Amino acid sequence: GAVVSQHPSRVICKSGTSVKIECRSLDFQATTMFWYRQFPKQSLMLMATSNEGSKATYEQGVEKDKFLINHASLTLSTLTVTSAHPEDSSFYICSARSSGGNIQYFGAGTRLSVL
Amino acid sequence: AQKVTQAQTEISVVEKEDVTLDCVYETRDTTYYLFWYKQPPSGELVFLIRRNSFDEQNEISGRYSWNFQKSTSSFNFTITASQVVDSAVYFCALDTGFQKLVFGTGTRLLVSP
Numbered sequence: 001g002a003v004v005s006q007h008p009s010r011v012i013c014k015s016g017t018s019v020k021i022e023c024r025s026l027d028f029q030a031t032t033m034f035w036y037r038q039f040p041k042q043s044l045m046l047m048a049t050s051n052e053g054s055k056a057t058y059e060q061g062v063e064k065d066k067f068l069i070n071h072a073s074l075t076l077s078t079l080t081v082t083s084a085h086p087e088d089s090s091f092y093i094c095s096a097r098s099s100g101g102n103i104q105y106f107g108a109g110t111r112l113s114v115l
Numbered sequence: 116a117q118k119v120t121q122a123q124t125e126i127s128v129v130e131k132e133d134v135t136l137d138c139v140y141e142t143r144d145t146t147y148y149l150f151w152y153k154q155p156p157s158g159e160l161v162f163l164i165r166r167n168s169f170d171e172q173n174e175i176s177g178r179y180s181w182n183f184q185k186s187t188s189s190f191n192f193t194i195t196a197s198q199v200v201d202s203a204v205y206f207c208a209l210d211t212g213f214q215k216l217v218f219g220t221g222t223r224l225l226v227s228p
Contacts, residue, residue: 034216042220042221043206043220044218049215093158103150104162104216105162106152106162108157
């Protein structure tokens with residue numbers, strides 16, 4: 001199957017700082033990438049959908065100024081959590097899908113802890 | 116509205132037992148796709164299967180098998196002769212063509228030796 005790499009796997013930061021998470025498709029071109037948030041023992045909540053070269057589409061209730069998404073190339077999307085606060089602590093996971101395909105391949109996730 | 120229900124929150128079995136994970140979905144669309152993903156403790160979601168709404172054939176892949184029944188809107192997943200490595204959270208998901216996956220709440224499977 002297709003491989004999606006997500007980095008870092010774990011990050012601890014101080015309140016008020018910004019954190020960038022990278023999501024890369026390693027062996028295919030991802031025209032669409034998705035960012036999810038998962039709380040402990042819960043399902044995945046879609047935060048936003050990003051298409052290469054265009055602005056991300058955010059789900060209702062997700063602050064676009066807080067969660068900046070950039071999909072500058074067909075193999076890379078980034079999520080930046082700006083001015084992070086303890087309530088932003090969570091597991092963030094990305095997925096990627098190729099053009100014409102509808103299988104989402106997921107990264108290994110990033111566990112963010114904001115102190 | 117689209118919805119996926121996984122009524123079993125947690126299942127515990129002993130190694131070598133067979134186990135079935137239930138998935139019931141709701142959609143008004145006639146064309147849709149159903150998925151199963153496995154999330155081991157490491158966190159990554161592993162794609163297991165995709166089934167489109169026009170293909171009701173059951174599928175078997177090694178110890179895994181899937182039963183798709185449109186009449187009951189179900190897409191159940193059976194693991195035969197379970198192993199400890201099967202311990203994970205399993206998610207059923209629905210895609211109705213709007214580029215979004217609607218996930219169920221997941222079933223945590225614990226296989227004991």
